[in-house]
Amino acid sequence: MISEHTVKAFDEDITRLRGLITEMGGLAETALEGALDALIRGDEVLAERIVADDRKLDTLEIEVDRLAVKIIALRAPMADDLREVIAALKIAGVVERIGDYAKNIAKRVGQIEGRTRFEPLTLLPAMADLAAEMVHDVLTAYAARDPALAREVIASDKKVDAFYNSIFRNLVSHMVENPATISSAAQLLFVARNIERIGDHATNVAEMVYFAATGSYPLDDDS
């Protein structure tokens, strides 16, 4: 059983805070999966829905902010409780950013022409899979307060970066060879960039999860 605080209301606040964070995570995760799906299938209706759904994420972030500030102000948490609240505050911001990137990918869906014959499009799903996996894992790590899984997420960011570099080169050479498709390819370049940023943000969340669970930051051995 989890250790309980003397002030029961504090427990309830923390539980609610964690619930809100994971709810945000769930939204960001679905937005990301949906955006990639929309991109690959060229589903503009789905893309529009994702853009619209992003608002929920913003509302939740505000709610998290308020609750976190309230907890700090009223309960003056100490030690791991304080870490938990601070981490939640930061994670909420980062998860909201992940949602923004997903929204941005969805926005570009309508701007890629000749989708079915556009070869570079086939490069993205594998990279996107990797990033989505990271987001999924980091949220699971947060839910389980699992620093080991968080470390794993941090480690897999390198793979996403490597993917990004290869896709970048690929797209640039594609643009050189097919100047007619430059505008579509440039859009994809931004999509790849967004996915790469999502990977970075998942890493940030992982660092916060690690911090909340252990009190120290994982060694920053890349960058």
Place this chain on the structure above:
Amino acid sequence: MHKPLVLPWAGLMIAAASAILIALSGIPVPYALAIWLVWSLTLLISQPHEPIVESDPRPEGLSRESLIGMIENAHSPLLLVDRKRVLIANASARALLGEHVVGQDVRVAIRHPRAIALMDSDTHGEAIVTGLVRRKDVYRVSRYAIDDHTAVIELISKTAESDVSRAHTDFVANASHELRTPLSSIIGYVETLSEHPEDIDEATARKFLDTIHREAQRLQNLVSDLMSLSRVEAEKHDRPDAPVDLNHLVERAAREGAGANRSERVTFEAEGQFEVLGDTQQLEQLVRNLVDNALKYGRPDSPVVLRLTESALGEAKLEVVDQGEGIEPEHLPHLTRRFYRTDPGRSRMSGGTGLGLAIVKHIVERHHGRLDIESEVGQGTTVTVRIPQYHAPGATEDTQAAEETSSDRVTQVPQSGEAPPAT
């Protein structure tokens, strides 16, 4: 504490009447009053108490412990949620979601927006949710409200079913990929031949033509395999009803499957006569595919043994045994999947379509039989097909059925031909 005070009116009236009578009968009024007062008070004091509802030492309802015990060992993951907080998670829920979920906000356990919308409602309902534990899994989340703030959440895995539909899409993608590969090489060679005929000498042109021929043949095999697969699949649920002489059929099909130049490697043994309800063409195809595989993946010049015996359960059991490299155990479960290849390059080189075993599996299923593949790396592979036997109601029908199936050949000697029995 405040109970409505019920006055014993009747008693009080009697007391009052008695007091008046006493007063009238000459006793001084103060005495009469005193008597009335005492009487009334005793009436009030001795008023029967409401029976106190004692809390039953053994409650009829379920305690929290018995509730935990009740759902603990249920097969499907169950959560008991009170005001969005997980009160109880049974063993399979903890195994699925992790030990940490107990006491947490339910959103920590299940964070998909659709599930959260479900939790926010206060009625029964269900939602299909992806990525509950692993990213690609699919679960059906059902919420059964107990009262306005507690509910039971049930999680049922639907991953297998969604896998089936995904496998279907994969199939279309794979099939077009498989068809495209030979086509593009045919087109490439033909283009080269027609665009620069002057640069190509006789020998090269011959080589190109051979390649084109081989690829075209592969394409033809693939198309015919795809067609028989779709035919077998379409008929999958109607069991064939014609009795078939298995001994005769296996022997003939094995010979055909091996072809003239490989047939001396094939040995057929039978212990007894077997008859099954079957589709002659399909059963022949089954044997041909298995023999072809065994010859292809067996070591060159190693024998392939077909053995027809009775299984422990009384079924007709056909074993096809080769002596080859064998198959790694991790590949075994996937062998009957379409286009699954343990070694893609080699399979294509030998003209495989990747559909052979998928077709075999479907044929076996249609005949209500079972297919097992055992393999030992370095030793070889044994494919076993078991099909329920058909016992003709009368002995006379036996020959009749045999004649029916042996349309072109009347040589009824089961162990004739190029393959002598190796015992």
